Amino acid sequence: MLSSMKTERRPKAGGGRPLRADAERTMTAILEAAERTLSRDPAATMEQIAEAAGVARTTVHRRFATREALVDALAEWATRRFAAAVDAARPDTAPPLVALYQTTANVLDVKVGWGFAMSQASSVDPEVARIHAEVRETCERLFRRARDAGVLRADVDIPWTRRVYYALIHQAAQRREELDTGALATLVVDTLLRGAGTPQPDRL
């Protein structure tokens, strides 16, 4: 009927066969440049991205048919690294506090420099959305374990805590110039658990 009136463009990146070594390097350079450029200005042009990658604009178009395809590929690429970083911390098996610290450190290592790609989490791409939901679930599972182990208070709102946790990691990532990953992770976990106030339970 009215379905698919838009002129379909070829996928190009997606079901691609293995690339030659130089093409692979170019691809990575473009994705990294896209992250750098788009995190500074989400409306940056393909021209600017190409320039940042040190390639011609036409080359970018040869690898990614459309701007959207590039952004999608970037989101997927970064999201996979993100998920891998979380998994590597054994968030479901290590003791809650250890898992929390390790996860934080790992994510900070990856997130350092993937601010834009992560903000595209709500991408239409179902695969990206799925992975993000998976990580979110893992995170909340970890928090529930922490609560049951007495690390978190029994009355905490898990989704809210997760959002605060994400926000703290984001803030910490902004300070990567000043402190190393370990110190940043400590800062995040410490702030999340203790807050900034003195231990006087009857304040409000």
Add this chain to the structure above:
Amino acid sequence: MLSSMKTERRPKAGGGRPLRADAERTMTAILEAAERTLSRDPAATMEQIAEAAGVARTTVHRRFATREALVDALAEWATRRFAAAVDAARPDTAPPLVALYQTTANVLDVKVGWGFAMSQASSVDPEVARIHAEVRETCERLFRRARDAGVLRADVDIPWTRRVYYALIHQAAQRREELDTGALATLVVDTLLRGAGTPQPDRL
């Protein structure tokens, strides 16, 4: 010699004389729509903004000569409301805890203009930058008072705490559908002061 080769456009908004009532309403509608629209998609078109404001695109162009002028005006407008909200909470004279709570509530109320307009804080406009710096100073002054009064721990990193505070407010604002301003302010202050952990000082 080569100075000012660009074709100068008339300022329009800036040194304007008082507007008629309907024009004033339109102006406000446009700025609010711009905030709403641009916070969702920073690359949104003038068309989309006009549509969100319920006016014709040409009307937007009559009020703001260029897209840049609109964004600048938006940044300044939102920043002034932001600063006014903070001032209204008497952050320098009220008792620290009261000031903290009141400031949070006021800012949350005004937070119509944060997502986008506040991210434009690093605007080239020196006036906007000045006001932001002023608010930042007020905020850190309040935190120092809180620390001296024993509300915050003596060893807290004030700039870090301020950033965490901003981030918490941002997160809370995302939930304004579920809770009212008072509850949100309580949540923010509570999280900032106590964190999410159990009161066991010897954890790490």
Add this chain to the structure above:
DNA sequence: GCAACTTGCATCATTGATGTTGCAAGTCGT
């Protein structure tokens, strides 16, 4: 070394966003 592949460059077409203007209809202030 040779074939296949990739890249840069120049060039072109297309599209959508931006910004302007004239005019008719509507609104505001007094």
Add this chain to the structure above:
DNA sequence: ACGACTTGCAACATCAATGATGCAAGTTGC
């Protein structure tokens, strides 16, 4: 009620970003 102002609409001009392509020169893999 009247003049001044504002708005929507239609039409137009401009321009920058996107995307495609042919060709020559340079790489890669075997």
